[in-house]
Amino acid sequence: xxxxxxxxxxxxxxxxxxxxxxxxxxxxxxxxxxxxxxxxxxxxxxxxxxxxxxxxxxxxxxxxxxxxxxxxxxxxxxxxxxxxxxxxxxxxxxxxxxxxxxxxxxxxxxxxxxxxxxxxxxxxxxxxxxxxxxxxxxxxxxxxxxxxxxxxxxxxxxxxxxxxxxxxxxxxxxxxxxxxxxxxxxxxxxxxxxxxxxxxxxxxxxxxxxxxxxxxxxxxxxxxxxxxxxxxxxxxxxxxxxxxxxxxxxxxxxxxxxxxxxxxxxxxxxxxxxxxxxxxxxxxxxxxxxxxxxxxxxxxxxxxxxx
Amino acid sequence: xxxxxxxxxxxxxxxxxxxxxxxxxxxxxxxxxxxxxxxxxxxxxxxxxxxxxxxxxxxxxxxxxxxxxxxxxxxxxxxxxxxxxxxxxxxxxxxxxxxxxxxxxxxxxxxxxxxxxxxxxxxxxxxxxxxxxxxxxxxxxxxxxxxxxxxxxxxx
Numbered sequence: 368x369x370x371x372x373x374x375x376x377x378x379x380x381x382x383x384x385x386x387x388x389x390x391x392x393x394x395x396x397x398x399x400x401x402x403x404x405x406x407x408x409x410x411x412x413x414x415x416x417x418x419x420x421x422x423x424x425x426x427x428x429x430x431x432x433x434x435x436x437x438x439x440x441x442x443x444x445x446x447x448x449x450x451x452x453x454x455x456x457x458x459x460x461x462x463x464x465x466x467x468x469x470x471x472x473x474x475x476x477x478x479x480x481x482x483x484x485x486x487x488x489x490x491x492x493x494x495x496x497x498x499x500x501x502x503x504x505x506x507x508x509x510x511x512x513x514x515x516x517x518x519x520x521x522x523x524x525x526x527x528x529x530x531x532x533x534x535x536x537x538x539x540x541x542x543x544x545x546x547x548x549x550x551x552x553x554x555x556x557x558x559x560x561x562x563x564x565x566x567x568x569x570x571x572x573x574x575x576x577x578x579x580x581x582x583x584x585x586x587x588x589x590x591x592x593x594x595x596x597x598x599x600x601x602x603x604x605x606x607x608x609x610x611x612x613x614x615x616x617x618x619x620x621x622x623x624x625x626x627x628x629x630x631x632x633x634x635x636x637x638x639x640x641x642x643x644x645x646x647x648x649x650x651x652x653x654x655x656x657x658x659x660x661x662x663x664x665x666x667x668x669x670x671x672x673x674x
Numbered sequence: 675x676x677x678x679x680x681x682x683x684x685x686x687x688x689x690x691x692x693x694x695x696x697x698x699x700x701x702x703x704x705x706x707x708x709x710x711x712x713x714x715x716x717x718x719x720x721x722x723x724x725x726x727x728x729x730x731x732x733x734x735x736x737x738x739x740x741x742x743x744x745x746x747x748x749x750x751x752x753x754x755x756x757x758x759x760x761x762x763x764x765x766x767x768x769x770x771x772x773x774x775x776x777x778x779x780x781x782x783x784x785x786x787x788x789x790x791x792x793x794x795x796x797x798x799x800x801x802x803x804x805x806x807x808x809x810x811x812x813x814x815x816x817x818x819x820x821x822x823x824x825x826x827x828x829x830x
Contacts (some may be wrong), residue, residue: 528758550761570769570788573761574795577802587802594798598791600696 372494372503376443378434380453381413387450387612389656394449394496395639396655400648401504401512408437414456417579425473431460432474435493438484449496449641450571451529451611457493462624464488496641497554497610506561514649516563522643522670523569523604523635524555525595527576527614538589553638555610562647563587567602571595577621578613584645585621589628591622596633605667606636608643615639616667619661635666646673682719684801690716691794695787702783709786710773713793714742717766720797721745724756727804740767759799765792 383391398405413419415427435457438446448454463470465488478485494502500509502551530536531549540547547554552573556566576595577588595618599607609615618637626632638660645655652674657664668674683806694702694709702709718741722732737743746763750756769789769821776782 521681532757532760533754537778568788570792571762571795574792575758575762575799577799580806584802584806587798587805590798591795591802594791594795598788598795601787601791602757642830 370503372403372445372447372499373476374404374406375494375499376438376441376446376491377407378411378414378438378446378448378452378457379407380448381416382450382452382612382616386616389659390449390612390615390639390641391615391656392643392659393639393655396650397645398502400645400650401500401508403499403503406441406443408434408446409441412439412469414453416452416456416603420580425470426477427456429474429477430469431456431482432464432480433483433485435460435491436478436484438491439486440484445494447494447496447499449610449612451527452494452613454493454495455529455532458536459477461491461493468580480498488614495610497530500558500644501554506557506626509558509561509644510646513562513647515647515673517559517634517643517647517671517673518563518565520564520673521567521603521605522559522564522644523567523599523602523607524559524572524640525569525576525599525609525614525618526552526555526572527578527596527611528607529611529613531573553573555608559608559640559643562597562644564608564643564647567599569599569602569604571598574612576617578611578617585624586628588617590620592618593625593629593631593633596622596625596635597631599635600633604635605671606638606643606664608638608640616661622662636667637662638664642652684718684720684723684797684804687716687720687797688794688801691790691797694790695794699783702786703779706773706776706782706786710770710789713786713789714740714766714770717763717793717796718745720793720800721749721763724749724804730745730802738767742767758805759796762792762796762799765775766796 379391395405398598412430415430419427419430448457464474475485531552534549537549540549560566575591577591607618615637622633642655642657646652652668657668724743725732733744733748735744737747742763746760766789769785769792773782773785773789776785
């Protein structure tokens, strides 16, 4: 263990209290199993998700900045956000507050009005759950802790489009060996391979899932998801590993819808990477919230000896 | 364009990728080089559809030697949400290059199939954006959804 991210502030965000609850549960369980501590932000607010920027991007910046200021007040210099949308928004706020005078002014004005500290860029680092595990435990640390190897499990690692985009808000990425790649992200691949999984080559790991229009334009989302699913199957995957609650829920919902509306049944399972890692660390499927998923992967889990 | 596919509609591209995916391995291996170029051309046709639909003249330039990447950059100018398919375009180029470099037959067929799947995703993504153009932008990082609709409501 490097100790770098041994204890971090935790920003679950709204999705992890709703449809992504299994991700919340499994992230906390994995942290505990790995000896990492997360402390949830007190009185956190929504980051603005995908909606507030459509009303006013600077308001969105403020909403994320407020969460960062809470982390600072709690004495943390790192906040971990497992949700791609939250992670993206906090990183974007950090970027804008360091460069855009208007964003700084709006943030200062709204913070003053709300009666809390004005967050200043550079005080708190935002990391993803993948960064958290990769940099604090690393592959070697995971190998040492695996009690129930994922050996024999073929995994397509799906990152979605928000984890690496836009590139300029992730200055720590694309820095060569050891850093994450925006073109071909690999942290999830590295972590699950260390847990024994066989990663398949998956050419759509950063492709759009149609997440924002999962309900408003269901047909397009279903077609996009069906292509993600059939491609994963064609690549030989038993399971698609996810690290974004929006992508995960979209894949699950539209897998069902593709069968109902388009008559296309796919068998590939969908699990959060934290669920797979948790089971590899010896946690029960229930402990990592497999029963909370829409996608029923219990047969696969039993078949692979993970239950 | 790499090949003469400028007239392909989005549905044609999807149909063609489906045909490639259904083709026998021997045929894919045998025709891999030609299929790699055809799929790259089909991807270019998809982006040209997007540009033309937005009243633009598709560039005849190239980035890193590939018109597809130049067309993508043109499509994303002033429309950051279009960057959601940036890596998809680069993946298409990557697979085209691997097909051209690969000598082993089963691997060539597998690569062609992967390339077809990625081209199909690009076609579905851009097709979806075009379909919803009347409603607003499509993707997560988009500008205001249904902006015109919202403005009309406010005016009323």
